[in-house]
Amino acid sequence: xxxxxxxxxxxxxxxxxxxxxxxxxxxxxxxxxxxxxxxxxxxxxxxxxxxxxxxxxxxxxxxxxxxxxxxxxxxxxxxxxxxxxxxxxxxxxxxxxxxxxxxxxxxxxxxxxxxxxxxxxxxxxxxxxxxxxxxxxxxxxxxxxxxxxxxxxxxxxxxxxxxxxxxxxxxxxxxxxxxxxxxxxxxxxxxxxxxxxxxxxxxxxxxxxxxxxxxxxxxxxxxxxxxxxxxxxxxxxxxxxxxxxxxxxxxxxxxxxxxxxxxxxxxxxxxxxxxxxxxxxxxxxxxxxxxxxxxxxxxxxxxxxxxxxxxxxxxxxxxxxxxxxxxxxxxxxxxxxx
Amino acid sequence: xxxxxxxxxxxxxxxxxxxxxxxxxxxxxxxxxxxxxxxxxxxxxxxxxxxxxxxxxxxxxxxxxxxxxxxxxxxxxxxxxxxxxxxxxxxxxxxxxxxxxxxxxxxxxxxxxxxxxxxxxxxxxxxxxxxxxxxxxxxxxxxxxxxxxxxxxxxxxxxxxxxxxxxxxxxxxxxxxxxxxxxxxxxxxxxxxxxxxxxxxxxxxxxxxxxxxxxxxxxxxxxxxxxxxxxxxxxxxxxxxxxxxxxxxxxxxxxxxxxxxxxxxxxxxxxxxxxxxxxxxxxxxxxxxxxxxxxxxxxxxxxxxxxxxxxxxxxxxxxxxxxxxxxxxxxxxxxxxxxxxxxxxxxxxx
Numbered sequence: 275x276x277x278x279x280x281x282x283x284x285x286x287x288x289x290x291x292x293x294x295x296x297x298x299x300x301x302x303x304x305x306x307x308x309x310x311x312x313x314x315x316x317x318x319x320x321x322x323x324x325x326x327x328x329x330x331x332x333x334x335x336x337x338x339x340x341x342x343x344x345x346x347x348x349x350x351x352x353x354x355x356x357x358x359x360x361x362x363x364x365x366x367x368x369x370x371x372x373x374x375x376x377x378x379x380x381x382x383x384x385x386x387x388x389x390x391x392x393x394x395x396x397x398x399x400x401x402x403x404x405x406x407x408x409x410x411x412x413x414x415x416x417x418x419x420x421x422x423x424x425x426x427x428x429x430x431x432x433x434x435x436x437x438x439x440x441x442x443x444x445x446x447x448x449x450x451x452x453x454x455x456x457x458x459x460x461x462x463x464x465x466x467x468x469x470x471x472x473x474x475x476x477x478x479x480x481x482x483x484x485x486x487x488x489x490x491x492x493x494x495x496x497x498x499x500x501x502x503x504x505x506x507x508x509x510x511x512x513x514x515x516x517x518x519x520x521x522x523x524x525x526x527x528x529x530x531x532x533x534x535x536x537x538x539x540x541x542x543x544x545x546x547x548x549x550x551x552x553x554x555x556x557x558x559x560x561x562x563x564x565x566x567x568x569x570x571x572x573x574x575x576x577x578x579x580x581x582x583x584x585x586x587x588x589x590x591x592x593x594x595x596x597x598x599x600x601x602x603x604x605x606x607x608x609x610x611x612x
Numbered sequence: 613x614x615x616x617x618x619x620x621x622x623x624x625x626x627x628x629x630x631x632x633x634x635x636x637x638x639x640x641x642x643x644x645x646x647x648x649x650x651x652x653x654x655x656x657x658x659x660x661x662x663x664x665x666x667x668x669x670x671x672x673x674x675x676x677x678x679x680x681x682x683x684x685x686x687x688x689x690x691x692x693x694x695x696x697x698x699x700x701x702x703x704x705x706x707x708x709x710x711x712x713x714x715x716x717x718x719x720x721x722x723x724x725x726x727x728x729x730x731x732x733x734x735x736x737x738x739x740x741x742x743x744x745x746x747x748x749x750x751x752x753x754x755x756x757x758x759x760x761x762x763x764x765x766x767x768x769x770x771x772x773x774x775x776x777x778x779x780x781x782x783x784x785x786x787x788x789x790x791x792x793x794x795x796x797x798x799x800x801x802x803x804x805x806x807x808x809x810x811x812x813x814x815x816x817x818x819x820x821x822x823x824x825x826x827x828x829x830x831x832x833x834x835x836x837x838x839x840x841x842x843x844x845x846x847x848x849x850x851x852x853x854x855x856x857x858x859x860x861x862x863x864x865x866x867x868x869x870x871x872x873x874x875x876x877x878x879x880x881x882x883x884x885x886x887x888x889x890x891x892x893x894x895x896x897x898x899x900x901x902x903x904x905x906x907x908x909x910x911x912x913x914x915x916x917x918x919x920x921x922x923x924x925x926x927x928x929x930x931x932x933x934x935x936x937x938x939x940x941x942x943x944x945x946x947x948x949x950x951x952x953x954x955x956x957x958x959x960x961x962x
Contacts, residue, residue, distance in 0.1 A: 308717070308720075308782070308783060308784065308785030308786035308787070308789070309716065309717045309718065309719065309720030309721070309786055310717055310718050310720060310775075310781070339883060340764070340768055340883055341767070341768045341771075341778045341881060341882040341883025342778065342881075342883060343777070343778055343779055343881055346772075346777055346778040346779075462937070462938065483934055484928060484934045485934045485935075485937050487887075489883070489884050489885065489886050489887050489888070490680075490884065490885070490887075490888055491873060491876075491877050491880070491884065492676070492677065492680040492873070492876075493677065493680075493924070495676075496673050496674075496676055496677040496921075496924075496925060497924070497925065497928060499673045500670065500673055500674075500925040500928040500929055501928050503664050503667075503669060503670050503673065503929070504662070504664040504670075504928060504929045504930075504931055505931065517779075517881050520877070520879070521877065524876075524877075528673070528806055529673075530669075541779065542782075543782065543879060610776060610777040610779075
């Protein structure tokens with residue numbers, strides 16, 4: 275009995291050892307081209323040396339949800355500017371407006387040298403912004419809420435008007451003969467997304483909207499597929515987020531639809547899809563630039579008294595990325611900065 | 613046979629009535645029957661309301677949506693019958709796929725290694741949930757809420773620190789991609805129906821789960837542990853082991869779905885998956901599982917997933933105003949559950 279148990283143990287060990295060896299061999303043999311490219315710097319944009327000005331602290335407070343691709347780009351832009359300007363950047367974010375206001379108040383209490391803030395919910399932010407200004411801290415706005423620039427005495431504003439961006443897309447779609455576009459909203463109740471779809475509808479009245487659960491790619495895929503199966507006359511799919519765009523490619527294929535695809539915001543995948551011709555064009559509001567300019571403008575004000583935009587909002591979009599200019603954007607997209 | 617001798621009397625005689633009722637009551641008192649009736653009701657509603665719901669090609673899409681919920685609703689139902697919750701089930705799915713993706717991308721090794729590593733780590737998370745539950749004696753609601761937040765943070769922080777962005781890198785050019793995609797994200801075109809392999813996973817898991825719960829000793833342990841843990845322990849049921857096993861089952865299925873997501877979409881955003889844990893629990897409850905544990909059905913949970921999938925997509929197929937999407941979904945789910953409980957009550961009253 276004992277003998278057989280030992281034998282069994284030994285053979286089990288042998289099997290384990292063999293499989294471990296095979297696993298290692300496979301791993302070593304399989305070193306493949308699709309992995310991380312070794313020895314390349316991933317973020318070189320805005321790499322322009324370091325200013326010799328005194329070190330200052332800037333707080334950036336956005337309404338980003340954790341892990342949002344778009345806001346990751348904004349943050350990267352802010353970090354690049356901070357590095358160049360010898361600025362210590364304190365980034366924080368909360369999608370809940372009251373919590374975001376509390377974060378702005380906290381930055382004021384810490385006596386930072388400048389604050390960059392998004393105004394997705396301007397009314398909730400007004401008193402925190404006013405209190406920062408009262409404490410002598412310059413405040414710039416970015417991304418959303420540009421119409422409140424004067425009201426909140428902001429030093430500058432960097433962003434895109436969602437309504438205008440939607441209208442520009444609407445014009446482009448109308449020019450290419452779109453009759454019945456589908457506007458895919460990945461968040462129910464997001465004002466910016468509503469404004470984009472409304473802008474498109476202004477020029478192409480046949481625009482219809484659907485909602486999908488942006489937190490679940492399978493739900494996005496089957497939701498868009500269902501709409502395309504239900505309404506065969508849809509000739510354009512407009513996705514409002516880069517992640518949804520790449521999923522929509524699968525839906526169009528699965529539904530056997532001939533609809534063309536248009537994207538808001540870019541990513542490495544979307545840029546590749548534009549090169550392939552799968553995506554017609556993308557609307558780019560240059561999130562990296564928004565973050566960069568917000569920090570850079572505060573530094574310029576603190577060190578030289580400059581105001582970018584001269585009291586008016588500075589627009590970072592909408593610009594369009596299509597086949598004609600995609601190759602110029604592609605190399606930056608691979609770095610995650612466009 | 614002696615059927616002629618024992619020919620039933622005219623309808624209404626006492627013997628006939630007793631016999632009929634007991635069979636009917638037996639069928640109706642099964643937890644999944646109410647859900648089935650609910651599913652049929654939802655099906656008929658959309659069959660009448662939506663013309664595209666009637667065409668065969670939409671079936672594949674509905675089954676796909678239902679299967680991605682069902683793969684998780686099956687183990688979540690077992691866990692709920694065992695008296696526990698897992699709020700980390702939604703983000704844990706994404707953790708599984710991110711582990712495999714980042715591991716292989718960073719080291720540049722075959723994806724199958726990542727698939728195995730991911731399975732081991734995912735099962736570890738399940739084990740940890742069960743073990744913490746046992747050691748802390750806290751409610752599973754709280755323990756897994758902790759895991760939920762931990763995993764959500766880990767997903768984001770690790771993805772950002774390894775790939776430099778919040779999106780996992782594209783894995784489609786890494787070795788082993790094609791064979792793994794074949795395994796986890798294959799589709800078949802049968803006539804005009806596109807069938808995803810997840811539907812197969814879902815059906816197999818449902819069959820295994822139902823067999824486990826109703827035909828094996830472990831099934832009795834699960835029901836006993838969820839119904840009355842101290843009493844179960846007193847008669848020798850390994851309650852701790854059963855519960856740890858259930859959490860690991862949830863992890864295993866989360867890993868399976870995670871692999872599907874990874875090989876189906878190639879890149880994933882680190883913030884995905886939040887909120888899905890409730891959809892899994894909803895599917896189980898619609899399918900007749902009690903929130904208090906000790907009662908429920910695996911088949912019911914799968915039918916619950918089907919109800920959710922049909923409703924979510926049916927609203928689109930019907931072309932109703934999408935502003936009302938969540939409202940329709942809520943009404944439909946409550947109605948389906950009401951049908952279920954009404955049938956149950958009628959059955960037990962007989």
